[in-house]
Amino acid sequence: MDFVRGHSGIHMLLAAEQQAQEIISSARNLKTSRLKQAKDEAEREAAAYRASLENDYKRNVSEDGM
Template sequence: MDPMRGQGGIQMLLTAEREARNIVDAARDLKTARLRQARDEAEKEAANYRSQLESEYQKSIVETTGSKDSTAKRLEAETESKIQILKETASKVTADIVSTMLIKHITTVRP
């Protein structure tokens, strides 16, 4: 056997092993990149779906209860109108109370 041929065979094996390792590393890197891409796409899709559900939920809340501003304004207007009605009623009754009840009570002598 030729000693040079043995050395050449070992070198060929080492070279082939390096090439195989490079191919395996490249495949592993490609697989990792694909997994990252799939995870990113899944996260993006989940975020879009979550956003869509949130907007539908907010829309249904607005439809059933109205917006917060309109509800607050409506309640404020109702409160103001009720206060005004109470003030008007009190001003109408005040004269009767003063004239009839208080004056009558003051002028009535008890035995």
């Protein structure tokens, strides 16, 4: 009987390990997705800021030229 009980315990541990690996994998994928989203958002904000500065510069140059 001890063999059957021990064998059952091993299966439970293996199942728990499998579940833990799935949870960790899911968390890593979510983290990667969030980092990509944050990077994309930062790039959009930087591009918008750069365009704003460029527009300000062009406006100042055209005002000085008049």
